[in-house]
Amino acid sequence: MTSPHSHRTSVATAKRTLPSDQVVGSMAETFKVLGDPNRLRIVIALTQTELCTLDIARTLGMSESAVSHQLRLLKALRLVRQRKEGKLVLSSLDDEHIEDLLRIGRRHATEAA
Amino acid sequence: MTSPHSHRTSVATAKRTLPSDQVVGSMAETFKVLGDPNRLRIVIALTQTELCTLDIARTLGMSESAVSHQLRLLKALRLVRQRKEGKLVLSSLDDEHIEDLLRIGRRHATEAA
DNA sequence: CATACGATTGAACGATTGTTCAATCGTAAT
């Protein structure tokens, strides 16, 4: 025989640790937006410099349109901020936490499998 | 007139900062797996205790099958580890970086919009 | 004003996603 196991108490304990649906949903959205390679590349590129939409497109080999669509998402989730300069729209990171996420995510990704 | 802008140099600079496709892809996978509310809840629940598949299902109100599918993904990406005990499969977090990601992600998510 | 350039928009498309469902496997207990 192995150690006894009570489903009841485990479930009750685990349930207590969960944040509200709203918080979980918001966290998931944040991670999800970083979960696409092109969007992630955009964010990484912006850790160095402010860039206009076209430069991002050229840097990543994406269409201007695709970049614009993604920037709108990134802005909506407060990862990216934008300012206008003439006919350019310059994008930059909006939040200092983002670079932390990138750093840790990269560490996990490049660890020995 | 505003400040002059050279696309050429901005693109060249930005390109240098980008990790390889392989690294970016792996990072994106890591974020993506945390980008689903149910999967994220599973991971959060496991920060506290080791849990069997059924307990996770009961805690989150998911079917056993759905949980099992997601655990396989989490295991493949090395977020979750599993050990057997009798007929139970106990899951726990596989990597200490994960909790850091959760903490920072939560901070960003709960910041004032 | 007309032109060019950078940016945005919305519809449409194929591709991917997460779940359900039913069937099956494995282990422990009777």
Added chain:
DNA sequence: ATTACGATTGAACAATCGTTCAATCGTATG
């Protein structure tokens, strides 16, 4: 051996995703 329980699997489905394409907007420059 049979039963019960926990876990896994694969097919199938609706839903969501990210891109392309064409059209349009805005602003600076000729």
